[in-house]
Amino acid sequence: MNNREIYVKVFLDTLGVEEKELEGLKYQDVPSWDSVGHMSLMAELEEAFDIMMDTEDILDFSSFEKGFEILNNYDVEF
Amino acid sequence: MIKKSILNELNKHSYNMRQNIIELGYQAGRNGSHQGPALSLVEIYNVLYNYILSDSDLNFANFNRSRVILSKGHGALALYTALYECGILSKSELFTYEKNGGAFPGQPSKNILKGIETSTGSLGIGMPYATGIALAYKRRNIDSKVYTIVGDGECNEGSIWEAVMFARHYKLDNLTVIVDRNNMQSDGISKEILDVNLKNAFLGFDWNVIESDGHSIEELINAFSNNISGKPKVIIANTIKGCGVSFMENSKDWHHNVITDELFVQAKKDLEKKSGE
Amino acid sequence: MVNSLIYKKSNIRFLSILGQRGAFGYALTELVKEKSDIIALTGDLCITSGLERFYKKYPDKLINAGIAEQNLFSISAGMATMDYVPFATTFSNFAALRSNEQIRHFAGYLNENIKIVGFGAGFAMGMFGTTHYAIEDISAIRSIPNLTIFSPADCLEVAKVTEAAYNIKGPVYIRLTGVMNHPIVYKDNYNFEVGKSIRFFNGKDIAIFATGIMVSKAIKLKKFFDESNIGVTIFNIHTIKPFDKTSILESLNFKLIVSLEEHSVIGGLGSVIADNLCNFVEHPKLLKIGTKKEYQKAGDYEYMLNANDLSNDEIYMKIIEIYNIEGEKENE
Numbered sequence: 210m211n212n213r214e215i216y217v218k219v220f221l222d223t224l225g226v227e228e229k230e231l232e233g234l235k236y237q238d239v240p241s242w243d244s245v246g247h248m249s250l251m252a253e254l255e256e257a258f259d260i261m262m263d264t265e266d267i268l269d270f271s272s273f274e275k276g277f278e279i280l281n282n283y284d285v286e287f
Numbered sequence: 288m289i290k291k292s293i294l295n296e297l298n299k300h301s302y303n304m305r306q307n308i309i310e311l312g313y314q315a316g317r318n319g320s321h322q323g324p325a326l327s328l329v330e331i332y333n334v335l336y337n338y339i340l341s342d343s344d345l346n347f348a349n350f351n352r353s354r355v356i357l358s359k360g361h362g363a364l365a366l367y368t369a370l371y372e373c374g375i376l377s378k379s380e381l382f383t384y385e386k387n388g389g390a391f392p393g394q395p396s397k398n399i400l401k402g403i404e405t406s407t408g409s410l411g412i413g414m415p416y417a418t419g420i421a422l423a424y425k426r427r428n429i430d431s432k433v434y435t436i437v438g439d440g441e442c443n444e445g446s447i448w449e450a451v452m453f454a455r456h457y458k459l460d461n462l463t464v465i466v467d468r469n470n471m472q473s474d475g476i477s478k479e480i481l482d483v484n485l486k487n488a489f490l491g492f493d494w495n496v497i498e499s500d501g502h503s504i505e506e507l508i509n510a511f512s513n514n515i516s517g518k519p520k521v522i523i524a525n526t527i528k529g530c531g532v533s534f535m536e537n538s539k540d541w542h543h544n545v546i547t548d549e550l551f552v553q554a555k556k557d558l559e560k561k562s563g564e
Numbered sequence: 565m566v567n568s569l570i571y572k573k574s575n576i577r578f579l580s581i582l583g584q585r586g587a588f589g590y591a592l593t594e595l596v597k598e599k600s601d602i603i604a605l606t607g608d609l610c611i612t613s614g615l616e617r618f619y620k621k622y623p624d625k626l627i628n629a630g631i632a633e634q635n636l637f638s639i640s641a642g643m644a645t646m647d648y649v650p651f652a653t654t655f656s657n658f659a660a661l662r663s664n665e666q667i668r669h670f671a672g673y674l675n676e677n678i679k680i681v682g683f684g685a686g687f688a689m690g691m692f693g694t695t696h697y698a699i700e701d702i703s704a705i706r707s708i709p710n711l712t713i714f715s716p717a718d719c720l721e722v723a724k725v726t727e728a729a730y731n732i733k734g735p736v737y738i739r740l741t742g743v744m745n746h747p748i749v750y751k752d753n754y755n756f757e758v759g760k761s762i763r764f765f766n767g768k769d770i771a772i773f774a775t776g777i778m779v780s781k782a783i784k785l786k787k788f789f790d791e792s793n794i795g796v797t798i799f800n801i802h803t804i805k806p807f808d809k810t811s812i813l814e815s816l817n818f819k820l821i822v823s824l825e826e827h828s829v830i831g832g833l834g835s836v837i838a839d840n841l842c843n844f845v846e847h848p849k850l851l852k853i854g855t856k857k858e859y860q861k862a863g864d865y866e867y868m869l870n871a872n873d874l875s876n877d878e879i880y881m882k883i884i885e886i887y888n889i890e891g892e893k894e895n896e
Contacts, residue, residue: 245582245590245617252578264745267581350647397674405645405674412669415635419642422627426603427646446666449635456630 213287215257216280220273223250234273258285289505293338297504300333302562304368305531307381309558311364313551315385320393323541325364327469327501327526328436332362332369334507335434344431345373347400353431354404354420358413359438359467360394361543366403367391375402411444413437414464418450421462421519436465440472442488443481451492454519460495462519463511467501469528475539489521501526532557570594570723571753579719580748582614584740584777585683587719589614591726592651596622599730603643605629605652607636613653613683633663637678641670644677649730655689656682656698656739660705671735672708679729683740685715686776686826686855687868690743694862698739699855702804703831705737712758713804715739715833717779718749721802724756732758739776739804741826743865747780749800761808767795770887771815771848774824775801775833781876782824788880794887801833812840815848819894820887822851824879826869829854851886853879 210218220231224241236242242250251267254260254276260283262270270279277287305326312320335355336345344353357366367384370376380401383389390398394408407413417435424431437447454462466485470477477483489496499510501524510522528542529535532554546554570591579587596602596618605627610619619626627643629636633654640650652659659682660667670676682701689696705711712732714725722740729736754762761773764783774782779800789796797818799811815821821841823834834852841847853874860871869875873882 240620243617243620244611245586245593245614248581248586249578251581252574255577256574264743267745406669409665409669411634412638412666415638416642416645416670418635419639420645421642422639423643423646423648426624426648429646446634446638449629449632450638453629453632453635453639457627 212258212285216254216276216287219250219253219257223253231273236271254280258283260285289508294504297333297337298562300337300372301329301504302558303372304329304333304365305558305561306555307368307371308364309532309546309551309554311367311382311384313546314382317545318385318393319543319545320385321361321364321543322532322546323471323529323535323538323543324359324361324438324467324469325368326530326532326535327467327528328362328365329368329530330502330504330507331436331465331467331524331526332365333372334504334511336369336373338508339434339511340373345375345402347375347402351429351431354417354433356404356413356417356420356433356435357395357407358417358435359410359441360407360413362436362438362467363391363393363395366395370402410438410441411446414441414447415450415453418454418459418462421454421459422457424461425457425459432461432463434463434465436467438472439466439468439470439477439483439485440480442466442483442485443472448488448492451489451494455493458517459519460514460517464519464521466521466523467526468523469526471528471537471539471542473539473542485523489523494518495520496523497521498523498525500524502530531561571720573752576720576748576751579723580746581744582719583744583746584716584719584722584742585612586614586744587722587746588653588681588683588726588738588740589616589618591723593618593621595727595730596625599649601647601649602730603627603648603650605636605640605643605650607631607633607652607654607658609654613681615653633658634666637663637666637670637680640678641666641674641676644670649677649679651679651681651729653681653683655696656685656701657696658682659737660698660701664704667705667711667735667737668708671711671737675710675734677733678735680735680737681740682737685739686741687865687872688741688743690864690868691862694859697868699826699828700831701739702825702827702833703835706805706831706836710735711805712736713739714802715741715775715804716802717774717776717800719746720748720750720753721756725802728756728758741776746777749780749783756802759803759806759808761811762800762802763811763814764798764800765796767797769795769818770797770820770822770883771818772796772798772822772824772883773801773811773833773837774798775804776826778824778826781874781879784876785880785883792884804833804836807836807840809840812837816844816846818848820851820883820890821848822853822883825854826874827854828857849886849890851883853882
């Protein structure tokens with residue numbers, strides 16, 4: 210799996226959404242992406258990419274798209 | 288209309304309660320006791336324990352019973368003497384009042400099987416607690432009621448109004464607050480200390496507000512039966528502090544005081560006179 | 565444990581991101597699945613106390629009392645009388661200070677089975693300022709009988725104390741410190757016992773008693789002590805009351821005892837240790853490290869720790885200074 214596939218899989222597994230929903234998906238758009246779901250998503254992404262995110266990045270992580278930008282700062286390339 | 292025979296019975300209880308309040312106050316000696324604030328409560332407690340509460344409510348092992356919480360703890364003598372009238376306490380138990388280390392101190396100390404639902408004394412504590420029980424009844428589908436007695440002076444406490452808002456929001460129509468409005472508090476006349484229009488205040492919080500003569504058995508019984516679904520109820524009971532004893536009536540000196548031999552005799556005379564009226 | 569899943573290894577980082585209050589909310593949401601007598605109450609701080617998901621899943625099990633803390637704990641006591649197990653949440657200072665008498669009355673005097681959850685303790689509230697800091701809460705509550713006081717070291721331990729609080733048949737105060745992305749002390753599940761401190765390392769020179777988020781700070785300092793060839797032992801005092809007296813017995817032969825807390829040195833963990841040390845004729849000097857005696861100007865969390873000389877460097881230097889003085893005395 211490439212990084213994009215891993216990223217997508219974490220979203221699908223953690224939030225229980227379908228792939229077609231991902232584009233444009235924002236925090237709080239679906240019930241599972243609430244504050245607790247968000248932290249769970251962050252923890253799973255950290256594990257998948259073996260990184261440790263800063264609090265500010267966790268708070269800035271507001272959408273499916275924004276996540277690419279943030280993970281880039283941790284040398285995760287898509 | 289309440290039957291004459293029941294009314295006579297209840298009047299007898301009121302008389303006995305006042306006699307016992309004076310005797311217990313006398314026995315307390317130099318410790319002194321809260322006689323004025325108990326004498327204003329006599330009819331309220333009498334009606335509750337000898338008319339409103341059922342036998343199963345007076346079974347204190349019954350978890351689902353209706354409960355009475357005395358928020359103005361300094362009315363303890365009314366509670367103790369009412370428990371004696373309805374057979375929960377024996378005479379010898381009653382007369383351990385204010386004995387060192389005893390079960391019946393100046394303010395109630397929790398003792399459920401003896402009818403003391405909780406400890407109170409510090410004001411503004413019991414009524415919010417009663418509100419919590421009323422909420423629990425609703426949540427547990429227990430079809431019982433919670434009665435709580437507050438003083439008009441006690442309503443100075445902000446915590447009372449926190450619970451007033453809460454009870455209306457959660458539609459606790461199983462909660463009845465009885466305000467013992469004797470128009471006095473520790474330092475004297477309430478109007479001069481902190482002038483509050485309690486009726487308007489409760490109406491403002493959208494409660495079911497009923498005013499009653501707090502010494503009229505019939506009016507009190509009517510007040511207890513007047514309910515509005517979804518609204519908590521307050522009975523503003525107009526009372527006389529020290530009611531029944533001439534030198535105690537409307538006197539701040541008898542909020543808490545020591546009763547001498549002479550005054551004891553006088554008080555007993557007053558009560559006999561009152562019963563003859 | 566009912567929900568051993570909470571404690572699984574992969575959950576630990578998730579809990580740490582949530583921070584202590586989020587971890588509490590998560591743990592309670594798990595716990596209530598099996599404990600139907602739990603009821604959550606809050607003083608208009610449902611989301612802030614990590615109970616958003618709890619409320620969405622169990623709207624009937626969360627009572628919002630509005631901004632009325634005295635009533636919050638009185639209602640909780642009434643619910644407890646009717647066999648509920650209420651967990652009532654608000655900021656630590658509003659619980660311990662605004663509602664101090666309700667806690668004394670219902671938890672202390674009447675021993676009602678209420679769980680008081682105070683979060684944002686220490687300086688976690690950052691820019692909210694001094695009104696929202698809780699640096700006197702342990703002191704304000706500690707002398708009240710019957711209460712168990714928990715102060716967990718990390719987010720996994722928050723889950724542990726939440727479960728322990730449920731299991732205790734009596735009143736509990738849970739003090740939650742720190743912000744999101746909380747340092748991890750326990751990387752794996754471990755054995756938690758109420759009132760039994762947890763020891764780290766086996767140094768013989770300095771015993772550091774730490775509580776709450778300060779445990780992780782103490783552990784971080786270990787390597788500096790190693791470099792100076794000073795042996796340290798760290799005690800995680802997750803239960804302030806009842807206090808683990810054996811930790812004192814184990815520390816009597818050390819050269820220095822240090823207490824470390826995000827709380828006033830008056831009446832907090834430092835005072836608990838002093839109260840215990842005074843039973844011994846001879847004991848090591850006690851250095852109490854906590855917040856400054858005066859309120860400082862408000863700032864963010866890190867700023868406030870620095871302003872109170874609670875940065876890693878400051879803590880280390882304070883300890884070394886006193887340790888050296890004690891060492892000189894011994895050599896005289």
